[in-house]
Amino acid sequence: MAQNDYQDFISKIKRKTGIDLSLYKEAQMKRRLTSLYEKKGFASFEVFYEALSKEHQLLDEFLDRMTINVSEFYRNSKRWEVLEQKILPKILAENKRPKIWSAACSTGEEPYTIAMVMSKFMPLSELQIQATDLDTNVINRAKAGVYPERSLNEVPAEIRKKYFTQEGSFYKVDDKIKKTIVYKQHNLLAEPFGGPYDLIVCRNVLIYFTEEAKDELYKKFSAALRPGGIFFVGSTEQIFNPAAYGFDTEDTFFYRKQ
Structure with missing residues (x-):
């Protein structure tokens, strides 16, 4: 069930934003997004997606979490x-x-x-x-x-x-x-x-x-x-x-x- 929940989430996100999460390493991405929705008090990817569709701020936060922003000047x-x-x-x-x-x-x-x-x-x-x-x-x-x-x-x-x-x-x-x-x-x-x-x-x-x-x-x-x-x-x-x-x-x- 959990696996299908994530796959459904991936295809809905692709339709909504044009971003294809299946191109990212699954274990890392799934872990990152699960910790985000649990922190927000959601029980599954399905419920999380429904909330994302309605709340613009939550969608922004989701996109932020998805793109990995660790940077500094003159890194290495x-x-x-x-x-x-x-x-x-x-x-x-x-x-x-x-x-x-x-x-x-x-x-x-x-x-x-x-x-x-x-x-x-x-x-x-x-x-x-x-x-x-x-x-x-x-x-x-x-x-x-x-x-x-x-x-x-x-x-x-x-x-x-x-x-x-x-x-x-x-x-x-x-x-x-x-x-x-x-x-x-x-x-x-x-x-x-x-x-x-x-x-x-x-x-x-x-x-x-x-x-x-x-x-x-x-x-x-x-x-x-x-x-x-x-x-x-x-x-x-x-x-x-x-x-x-x-x-x-x-x-x-x-x-x-x-």
């Missing part, structure tokens, strides 16, 4: 050093104004980090980065650009001084950085990708998908890059057969389209 800072010292100089040698996409950008730390790194190479007025996420709530938080101190743990001191202002116990991102990002809602699994991009950054998201969904996404990311373009993934997301998607390994967690 050594990788950002590789981007700055090794990857970007090559990209910029081929295109002075590269086309960059931060996919599944969550609350904005990642696209803002890209902009801060890029600011060492070009005037911010010439920079535009596309950033997308499934969840409009997190996009709104990203646009606000206000973060708790723990999000800044790995930010280099000179960058912190230059691009953040402290307001009480929070830190606000400089408007010059904020203006470089264009935010848009986008469903990676269901909607087409634009392109061709010079750099696509999609980190710490793919681990939540099934192998089939991941396979599909790697193909889409590859198709969205120009030849020689770079795909930058998270530090638990190594692609073990990059050639299958038309990639060569450029560095750990960086893949170059052949």
Whole structure:
């Protein structure tokens, strides 16, 4: 019964929101959503869905829980050093104004980090980065650009001084950085990708998908890059057969389209 309850829930959610939960690893997603509905006092997925249909706020909260928003600036800072010292100089040698996409950008730390790194190479007025996420709530938080101190743990001191202002116990991102990002809602699994991009950054998201969904996404990311373009993934997301998607390994967690 419980299994069917979840399967019914999945198909109703897909019809209602266009989001296909079956593409996420089932055990993780089911556990996360069960704890949410139990916390709210519901007894089953069926009752939970009825409530979601009626209460907009509950639906928002459900979407928030579904999209995994754990982010910070310069996350795994050594990788950002590789981007700055090794990857970007090559990209910029081929295109002075590269086309960059931060996919599944969550609350904005990642696209803002890209902009801060890029600011060492070009005037911010010439920079535009596309950033997308499934969840409009997190996009709104990203646009606000206000973060708790723990999000800044790995930010280099000179960058912190230059691009953040402290307001009480929070830190606000400089408007010059904020203006470089264009935010848009986008469903990676269901909607087409634009392109061709010079750099696509999609980190710490793919681990939540099934192998089939991941396979599909790697193909889409590859198709969205120009030849020689770079795909930058998270530090638990190594692609073990990059050639299958038309990639060569450029560095750990960086893949170059052949």
